[in-house]
Amino acid sequence: MTVNIGYGALVLTFIVSLYAIGAAIYGERNKKPRWVDSARNAMVLIFPLLTISAGALILLLVNNDFQVEYVASVTSRSMPTYLRVTALWGGQPGSLLFWSWLMAGFASAVTLRKWDRDREFLPWVIVVTLATLVFFLLLVVFYENPFVRMWQTPVGSVLTQIFQPTGSIPYVPGDGRGLNPLLRHPGMIIHPPLLYLGFVAFVIPFAFAIAALITGRTDDRWIRITRRWTLWAWLFLSLGLILGGRWAYDVLGWGGYWAWDPVEISALLPWLAATPFLHSVMIQEKRGMLKHWNMLLIIFTYDLMIFGTFLTRSGVLSSVHSFAQSAIGPLFFAFIGVTLIVSLYLLSRRWDELKAEAQFTSWLSRESLFMINNLLFVGILVVCFWGMIFPLISEIFTGQKVTVGPVFYENATGPLWLALLFLMGVAPLSAWRASTAKSLGRNLWKPAVISFLVPIILLLTGMISMAAILTFWMGAFVFSVTLYEFYKGAMARHKRAGENFFVALWTLMGRNRRRYGGYIIHLGVIFMAVGIIGLEVFQTETQGSLALGESLELGPYTMVYTSLSEFDTDDNRNVARAVVEVYEGDEFLTELYPRKDFFYESQQPMTIPGVRSTMEDDFYVIMADWKPITTKNATFKVYHNPLVNWLWVGSIIFILGTFVAAWPEKEDSPKRAKKSVSASEKV
Amino acid sequence: MTEDNSILENQEGKPKISFGRILAWVFVLALLGVVYIQLAKSQQGTIEIGAMAPEFTLTSFEGETFDSEQLKGKVVLLNFWASWCKPCELEAADLEAAWKFYEPRGDVIFLGVDWTDTTNEANEYLEKFSITYPNGPDLGTRISQSYRTTGVPETYIIDKEGVLGRVKIGPFQTYQEIISMVDDVLNQ
Amino acid sequence: MNKKYWILGLIIILTLVVVTPAIAQNNTPPTDDEVNSLAKNMYCPVCENIPLDVCGTAACAQWRQQISDMLGDGFSDQEIYDFFALQYGDRVLAQPPRTGLNWLVYIVPPAAILIFAFVVFSYMKNKQKPTTDPMVAEAVEEQKEDEDDYQSQLENELKKRL
Numbered sequence A: 001m002t003v004n005i006g007y008g009a010l011v012l013t014f015i016v017s018l019y020a021i022g023a024a025i026y027g028e029r030n031k032k033p034r035w036v037d038s039a040r041n042a043m044v045l046i047f048p049l050l051t052i053s054a055g056a057l058i059l060l061l062v063n064n065d066f067q068v069e070y071v072a073s074v075t076s077r078s079m080p081t082y083l084r085v086t087a088l089w090g091g092q093p094g095s096l097l098f099w100s101w102l103m104a105g106f107a108s109a110v111t112l113r114k115w116d117r118d119r120e121f122l123p124w125v126i127v128v129t130l131a132t133l134v135f136f137l138l139l140v141v142f143y144e145n146p147f148v149r150m151w152q153t154p155v156g157s158v159l160t161q162i163f164q165p166t167g168s169i170p171y172v173p174g175d176g177r178g179l180n181p182l183l184r185h186p187g188m189i190i191h192p193p194l195l196y197l198g199f200v201a202f203v204i205p206f207a208f209a210i211a212a213l214i215t216g217r218t219d220d221r222w223i224r225i226t227r228r229w230t231l232w233a234w235l236f237l238s239l240g241l242i243l244g245g246r247w248a249y250d251v252l253g254w255g256g257y258w259a260w261d262p263v264e265i266s267a268l269l270p271w272l273a274a275t276p277f278l279h280s281v282m283i284q285e286k287r288g289m290l291k292h293w294n295m296l297l298i299i300f301t302y303d304l305m306i307f308g309t310f311l312t313r314s315g316v317l318s319s320v321h322s323f324a325q326s327a328i329g330p331l332f333f334a335f336i337g338v339t340l341i342v343s344l345y346l347l348s349r350r351w352d353e354l355k356a357e358a359q360f361t362s363w364l365s366r367e368s369l370f371m372i373n374n375l376l377f378v379g380i381l382v383v384c385f386w387g388m389i390f391p392l393i394s395e396i397f398t399g400q401k402v403t404v405g406p407v408f409y410e411n412a413t414g415p416l417w418l419a420l421l422f423l424m425g426v427a428p429l430s431a432w433r434a435s436t437a438k439s440l441g442r443n444l445w446k447p448a449v450i451s452f453l454v455p456i457i458l459l460l461t462g463m464i465s466m467a468a469i470l471t472f473w474m475g476a477f478v479f480s481v482t483l484y485e486f487y488k489g490a491m492a493r494h495k496r497a498g499e500n501f502f503v504a505l506w507t508l509m510g511r512n513r514r515r516y517g518g519y520i521i522h523l524g525v526i527f528m529a530v531g532i533i534g535l536e537v538f539q540t541e542t543q544g545s546l547a548l549g550e551s552l553e554l555g556p557y558t559m560v561y562t563s564l565s566e567f568d569t570d571d572n573r574n575v576a577r578a579v580v581e582v583y584e585g586d587e588f589l590t591e592l593y594p595r596k597d598f599f600y601e602s603q604q605p606m607t608i609p610g611v612r613s614t615m616e617d618d619f620y621v622i623m624a625d626w627k628p629i630t631t632k633n634a635t636f637k638v639y640h641n642p643l644v645n646w647l648w649v650g651s652i653i654f655i656l657g658t659f660v661a662a663w664p665e666k667e668d669s670p671k672r673a674k675k676s677v678s679a680s681e682k683v
Numbered sequence B: 001m002t003e004d005n006s007i008l009e010n011q012e013g014k015p016k017i018s019f020g021r022i023l024a025w026v027f028v029l030a031l032l033g034v035v036y037i038q039l040a041k042s043q044q045g046t047i048e049i050g051a052m053a054p055e056f057t058l059t060s061f062e063g064e065t066f067d068s069e070q071l072k073g074k075v076v077l078l079n080f081w082a083s084w085c086k087p088c089e090l091e092a093a094d095l096e097a098a099w100k101f102y103e104p105r106g107d108v109i110f111l112g113v114d115w116t117d118t119t120n121e122a123n124e125y126l127e128k129f130s131i132t133y134p135n136g137p138d139l140g141t142r143i144s145q146s147y148r149t150t151g152v153p154e155t156y157i158i159d160k161e162g163v164l165g166r167v168k169i170g171p172f173q174t175y176q177e178i179i180s181m182v183d184d185v186l187n188q
Numbered sequence C: 001m002n003k004k005y006w007i008l009g010l011i012i013i014l015t016l017v018v019v020t021p022a023i024a025q026n027n028t029p030p031t032d033d034e035v036n037s038l039a040k041n042m043y044c045p046v047c048e049n050i051p052l053d054v055c056g057t058a059a060c061a062q063w064r065q066q067i068s069d070m071l072g073d074g075f076s077d078q079e080i081y082d083f084f085a086l087q088y089g090d091r092v093l094a095q096p097p098r099t100g101l102n103w104l105v106y107i108v109p110p111a112a113i114l115i116f117a118f119v120v121f122s123y124m125k126n127k128q129k130p131t132t133d134p135m136v137a138e139a140v141e142e143q144k145e146d147e148d149d150y151q152s153q154l155e156n157e158l159k160k161r162l
Helices: A002-029 A033-062 A069-074 A081-089 A092-111 A116-143 A186-201 A203-215 A221-252 A262-287 A291-314 A329-349 A366-398 A406-429 A437-460 A466-497 A501-511 A513-538 A644-662 A670-682 B002-011 B019-044 B086-105 B119-128 B139-146 B175-186 C002-019 C032-039 C058-072 C077-088 C100-127 C134-144 C150-161
Strands: A149-152 A158-161 A540-547 A551-554 A557-568 A573-584 A587-592 A595-599 A604-608 A610-613 A617-623 A633-642 B057-059 B065-067 B075-081 B108-114 B135-137 B154-158 B164-169
Touching: A002 A033, A002 A092, A002 A116, A033 A069, A033 A081, A033 A092, A033 A116, A069 A092, A069 A149, A081 A092, A081 A186, A092 A116, A092 A186, A092 A203, A116 A203, A116 A221, A116 A329, A186 A203, A186 A221, A186 A262, A186 A291, A203 A221, A203 A291, A203 A329, A221 A262, A221 A604, A221 A644, A262 A291, A262 A366, A291 A329, A291 A366, A329 B019, A366 A406, A366 B019, A366 C100, A406 A437, A406 A466, A406 A513, A406 C100, A437 A466, A466 A501, A466 A513, A501 A513, A513 A633, A513 A644, A540 A551, A540 C032, A551 A633, A557 A617, A557 A633, A573 A610, A573 A617, A573 A633, A587 A610, A604 A617, A617 A644, B057 B135, B075 B086, B075 B139, B075 B175, B086 B108, B086 B175, B119 B135, B119 C058, B139 C077, B154 B175, B164 B175, C032 C058, C032 C077, C058 C077
Parallel strands: B075 B108, B108 B135
Antiparallel strands: A149 A158, A540 A633, A551 A557, A557 A573, A573 A587, A573 A595, A595 A604, A610 A617, A617 A633, B057 B065, B075 B154, B154 B164
């Protein structure tokens, strides 16, 4: 019954979406607004419909309905309930349904906004959003259906079909195969949903951009409407990436958070296109420039998002993140090809209408510096894209597979990241339109002088890594510039309005959310950079096979292997858990419990590190796979990761800043509206 | 980033069909082409039975060279294995027994292709199962790549004309299974 | 053809070296850390995208043993990398070797960035020609008394009050 309801709702959504696309186009072409309204109503409906469908699948998962093939493949009786719910995105069919569901949420939400001023966009936003949704629903309904059940025929073979074949009886396996152990981690519960949310939310700005191209309304209206959508999408995507890193650090047991795995890169690529987009839209809003460029960036963001999904699900790239190979690859490819070509075609058709309304007037103006920011981000994007795609090219032309590993990406993108850090310090101080070296220097010299203390101190303490010294210097520079900005702004208010300094700071931020939210994000980035440098430059590691009571030294720490226990758990795991004491000099610090879980259902091992984490450094112990573990002997791999916690703290600041910038407020304040009018009059 | 060329050139009011724009389209299409080829490859799956088997050259651990061209006229059983592969051990003794059965005929040859393995352990493995048919390393994983193997063990039986006759993914369960597959190819 | 024989020769020699227990060895066996420092830069086809030093499969354990053996026999790091690349293909190396088509991986990104940078800068330069265009002059004029420029507003504010 649940299956029928879930599947019925799914098919109904598919039909309703198709209808809405048709009605929107028909209504728009024939000037019949009632049809467009009908399409809009249909679009509101799809989220509740897919909620029924996803809800039905969750119900099946929670109730151990193993007759459903998907349920049997991702859950088992020994799994706790919360993991059964998260199994919704533990396999290909379920995660595609989940993805569609999230997207439907955004689609329905966008139809609920006030459309009075933007009626002409409505039909095309419906078409673009739903065309994307229909594609995913097509995959779910026809190729990767999570509601397929298993039936036993009289001859004994097992069929997989939605409906009961005549003469067959339901086939219900005694237990399921269980969720992939790597996915049984709190980080994995929220990492995929957030990443998906980030991905699907970018469909909305893309839909508006395409609507603007089709209707020829090429002012910055589409950007103003989607500003908040874009920020939320960016927030989710950033959170998804960060949590993915945290998950890797906690679970994958290689001592790091980012391995430059092709699939990781494919999730980073949309972020690398979206971040310059967030910056360059400001130039279009303020100055009416870079219209083509913004269109290109949002098109790239969208198609890189689909491309990333395609790579993980088609078997083109192999990686720890890949889903099993399936038949949906060619469909994905066709979809990417069509959307990319159509949107680029639409852009080239409107090319001449998207002329800039103003010009660059100074090398040091805010817009020039933003342009350089874009250049650097796109540079990183090119490096990552090329590194990811190159093994494919190599295999085609030479027949040899090659690996493009972390060293390549680190060397190629390192200087670009550093330059971005520098820009983060300079750009906020430069003015729109025109900035002279003199005015910029006047703003910069104080923070610059303060920050100069940092490399001097570092050199005096004997640090020799250039990368680290430069990064810390730039970090200090941006930090003092940003704080100085907060201080200046708050002081100005304080003096003028006589407000208490902190009240002034608060109202200041409230009045200029995007600006100060952006600054907070920048502060977060500095913290993150410190953590990244800590791990990239100062990480040390050692390894040794220890008998009970033996010890291993690394950095300031000593670890002593004191005992090992091995036991089976209720949820079908075999756990080998070591107890390790950590000392700094003679002082006992803590006990750590690195362990190795072996999952019987999936026959997979998993290494879980024991970590002592402080702001200064992490002491990270794993039981390595090098030699078989015996009660007498175990091989430990130990990492000393200085400063890595700054990365996580920075991430939290980063996310808070995004919240500040993205929190809803009135669409356009009257003052700004007036300004944009006068700006257009000027031109 | 050829697209960018075209943005800027066009803003300067150059003719509509600009060099940059053509370049941008070529770039986009080339990119799609590369991904398409790779996608087609990953969709291929195993080689079809009845197709010409890919050519190979195998140099055995003893230094003898076997070339697929020279082996025409014989039925070739090409077995991919590795010493670290537990399932391979299930079939090792049966394969050797089957080889002993066919060896006197002269028109059947067994070849073991040792995939991503280390020489020490490979030799120990061959000794452990007293394997006498020729085995050699898959240098640069070229043979496995051209046969599009997905792991070990996998076995490809090629008929006298060089056409692929039978494929077995995973270990043979019984001696009889090997014999019947090879006989099938011999009697075609 | 020549190259093939060379490879063959090298592999036979290495095989002999590896197989025959070293008799005149007096150096201590390499530590795990020494092996790891090489393994870190290698990938085995069995566990794709996971570096050899942390990969848990039996195949990788054997590869690490092989590295350890070769280090014990006095091979240099580079010789070991070369041996693995010959034996198992270029994909065992963390970076494509700098030969032939592989140069593209190193050349294309910097070239693309340079071209892009050149285009951006020449575009910005064109736009900055000192011009008699009244519109631009006007814009500059406006800028001086521009009220909505947040930065200058702040500056003025501060100057007045501080």
